[in-house]
Amino acid sequence: MLITLRIAPFTNLLSHSRFFLTLRSQEGAYHSLILFRLTPEPLESDSKATETISSEENPTYKQIYIMESSCPHLGADLSHADIEEYESSLVAIERKTRLGRYDFDLRTGKSETGLRACTYAVEVKTDPSDGIDKVWVEVPTSGSRWRLVELRPVSEEFADPPPKPTAPLLPVTAPPLVPSVIDEPVVPINNPPTTLMQWAVLILNTPNPTLKVQRTREAVNLFRTGKLTSIGHKSPNAPHAPDVPPREETFSRNTVDPAKVKNRKNRAVMLHALANIEQWAIDLAWDIIARFGPSHPNMPPAFFSDFTKMALDESKHFTLLTSRLSAISPSTPYGTMPVHASLWESATVTSKSLRSRLAIIHLVHEARGLDVNPGTIERFRKAGDAESVKVMEVIHADEVTHVTSGHRWFTWVCEQEGVEPVQAFREEVKRGWRGDVKGPFNIEDREKAGMTRDFYEGLKGEMGLPSSAGQDLLNVKTLKDAVASVAVEYETEK
Secondary structure, eight states: OOOOEEEEEEESSSSBBBEEEEEOOTTTTTEEEEEESSOOOOOOHHHHHHHSTTTTTOGGGGGEEEEHHHHTTOOOOOOEEEEEEEETTTTEEEEEEEEEEEETTTTTTTTTOOOBOOOOOEEEOOOOOOOOOOEEEEESSSSSSEEEEEESSOOOGSSSSSOOOOOOOOOOOOOOOOOOOOSSOOOOOOOOBHHEEEHHHHHHHHOOOHHHHHHHHHHHHHHHHTTBBBBOTTTTTOOOOOOOOOOHHHHHHHHGGGGGOOOOOOHHHHHHHHHHHHHHHHHEEEEEEHHHTTTTTOOOHHHHHHHHHHHHHHHHHHHHHHHHHHHTTTTTTTTSOOBOOOHHHHHTTTOOOHHHHHIIIIIIIIIHHHHHHHHHHHHHHHHTTTHHHHHHHHHHHHHHHHHHHHHHHOOOOOOOHHHHHHHHHHHHHHHEEEEOOOOOOOOHHHHHHTTOOOOOOOTTEEEOOTTTTTSSSTTTTTTGSOOOOOOOOSSSOO
């Protein structure tokens, strides 16, 4: 008997032609898939079609294909693969890399090379409870009680219809206090990066936030389209991540103790504080790749797909927030207000252990974001700032997937080490966190991301006071020489 899982109403898939899907089983196993929708029809045509023919006969419903998200040979990301339709109606994926070309039949997964990718049966059927046509997919044969934990477009490159060109979201001019001139090309002229590791370290060492965003977009695109020579984490000459990513001089001058930027009295201050978090989050996504990739040569390619996607998301968030800041407060662009480096303090504490990094950064810090984001959204809504509400809703939806990725790879590390995930997480928090893991908790979104209550309820960190107490640990220039005093970067709304 074929067991299927409901994905979404068919009309929800008309906005884009490709979607990421992540499934999780009751046992905690994850499965990453790509949904391709071919020969798309406008919404109006689909609506008329459903009025005259059944869902089983609608030809547009037969153009949805779902398969595993990575090439079974090299583990390459298939989200940007080329698609060809042959006269025999055979639909194949054509994957071009520096090492060859791989075709996979979207229905059978077979390739001319003899390889085979996993494909999953798809059907569209009318839900009798509401009369809406919905898409269902076959679940993996291993595991039980599979659920959908992520469904989102691959990128705006696959929007349907394609988006109209828009002006850049980042401000192109700024007061003299914040230099915005980028005197470096996105791709360095001398010794351009050829591996994902090299791009990660280059981006970490890029002080200008605008250039950091642009290089992130370039690197992720090259990775997804197979234009890099390799990931590079198995090379003995893989570059090393910096202890602390450099910041522009104005940013460093404005870095202060978190207590001094805790109270967010107006929208501009809130947006600036959130943008600061996102800039550090970009670096954290690249740092986990560069710092821990070489020490884990058996890391599955899906790990790098997940964290490059996270880096791209954080870049998008930073751009959206700085754009809103520029719109509502042109006289205080990003970099002119006090900021703190609490996130990187936790990165310093966890720099020696991938398991610790995943626990503290992604399952404590980012999970805390799931708790407080709804309150932040409500504050913007009460202020009548509908555009900022939209921005924060996008950010919150993405952050659920980030915590999901953190949980996925934390459980993977635990499996490799032969330890139980919940117990291991609680031990990591006790060692690498100080004080209570505070509520109130967004139980629904935490659970969707894999964080059940037994992970975090009644949990308290027991990390001791920093050995250099009394010094200014939050100065970015000296952070690498200090033991971090961890402060939560998201504050509970009061």
